[in-house]
Amino acid sequence: MKPLFQFAVIAGLSLAAAGGTWLLKGPPEKKTFHCDPKQLKQDEICLSDVSGNVLWIDARPRAEWKENGLKGSILWNLDPTEDAQQFEAEAAMRAVEAEMVVVYCGSEACGTSRQIADRIRALDLGPQVKVLHGGWDALKDSNSKP
Amino acid sequence: MKPLLICWLALASVLSAAGLKFEKDLIEVKAPLDAKEVIADFKFTNDSSETVKIKDTEAGCTCLGVSVSGGKVSYAPGESGTLRATFELGSFQGVIDKPIQIWLDGDPEDKPSTTVTMRVDIPVAIKLEPKTLKWEMGVEGKPQTIDVTMDYKKPVHIVSATANNELFTVKLITVEEGKHYQVEVTPLKTDSPSLSIIRIETDIEVAKQRVQQAFGVIRAPIPKVNP
Numbered sequence: 274m275k276p277l278f279q280f281a282v283i284a285g286l287s288l289a290a291a292g293g294t295w296l297l298k299g300p301p302e303k304k305t306f307h308c309d310p311k312q313l314k315q316d317e318i319c320l321s322d323v324s325g326n327v328l329w330i331d332a333r334p335r336a337e338w339k340e341n342g343l344k345g346s347i348l349w350n351l352d353p354t355e356d357a358q359q360f361e362a363e364a365a366m367r368a369v370e371a372e373m374v375v376v377y378c379g380s381e382a383c384g385t386s387r388q389i390a391d392r393i394r395a396l397d398l399g400p401q402v403k404v405l406h407g408g409w410d411a412l413k414d415s416n417s418k419p
Numbered sequence: 420m421k422p423l424l425i426c427w428l429a430l431a432s433v434l435s436a437a438g439l440k441f442e443k444d445l446i447e448v449k450a451p452l453d454a455k456e457v458i459a460d461f462k463f464t465n466d467s468s469e470t471v472k473i474k475d476t477e478a479g480c481t482c483l484g485v486s487v488s489g490g491k492v493s494y495a496p497g498e499s500g501t502l503r504a505t506f507e508l509g510s511f512q513g514v515i516d517k518p519i520q521i522w523l524d525g526d527p528e529d530k531p532s533t534t535v536t537m538r539v540d541i542p543v544a545i546k547l548e549p550k551t552l553k554w555e556m557g558v559e560g561k562p563q564t565i566d567v568t569m570d571y572k573k574p575v576h577i578v579s580a581t582a583n584n585e586l587f588t589v590k591l592i593t594v595e596e597g598k599h600y601q602v603e604v605t606p607l608k609t610d611s612p613s614l615s616i617i618r619i620e621t622d623i624e625v626a627k628q629r630v631q632q633a634f635g636v637i638r639a640p641i642p643k644v645n646p
Contacts, residue, residue, distance in 0.1 A: 334481065350480070351480055351482065351515060352480055352481055352482050352509070353482040353507045353510065353511060354481065354509060355509070356510065357509070357510045357512075358510070358630070358632055362616050362632060365551075365614060365616070365634050365636075369614050369636050369638050370612070380529075384516050384517075384536075385480070388515060388516060395550065396550050396551050396634065397549065397550070397553070398551055398553075398634070399636070
């Protein structure tokens, strides 16, 4: 029984320490996305650096874009059930009026936004084309959504 | 204290990085022009000393189906399996990378243990160069041409070339019948920003590549954006 008692004592002490910390310092901070400019790839941009007349392109699935896509954003993803030419045409029509095009997808790991950005860049319409570092993770953690 | 130490060691071993080792983390597949789907098989082995359980896979696109051989999710040390990715081509052209994220038991929700990538190369039978013709606002709108070349086993003819904006005129020039064309585009005036979609319809038998589009743009100089 001695080891069990010792285990209970250690667990109890840990719990008391955690509770004390909670009371003194408050609950743990919510994990938010942080954009480190040093880690940016050449075609990426931090949300805090996005300004001016921007065309936002949502590269997530249509259902996610409909649910919470940025206001004014347009959809362009790599879903084969979608009309890729329609995406391209709409992006071209809107991009010519913009100073910058920023593409975001579901997360930092999602590679779709980079592929979409490459396609827009290849159209050579004029505006700078960037990939949002952190994608939707960066947007959902932001208090100042564009 | 001995039992306590054993408990701690047991817990630590569970948390340590048990994992699957993939033979390749990138597989490139060349898709035939008329294919509807292509498949890539990612072979893996559990090279850890623990049994590994595949908890979830995510391809981030309805175009990519992922399955594990025989629906088996639990792999003993040294055991091998195959993760099959099936990509529906739709109307895609060119090179597309599709990452597949794999979560094992114990992985944090936001960080899968492994990501493998399927790269699909879909041939482009009708090449347009350039895709966009540009004129500066206020400058005389001289004619510019889009070079259209066919890279297909049979001759491909342009059936029509039209602009959806009446401020642009389009003229089709045949360089080599069934092989090479030029589409000449001229803006009637350049006093305001404008865009036209140049629609090029061909008789290629692959339906998804039959219609191609390019763009004619009249725009004001773009202000420089930082950064």
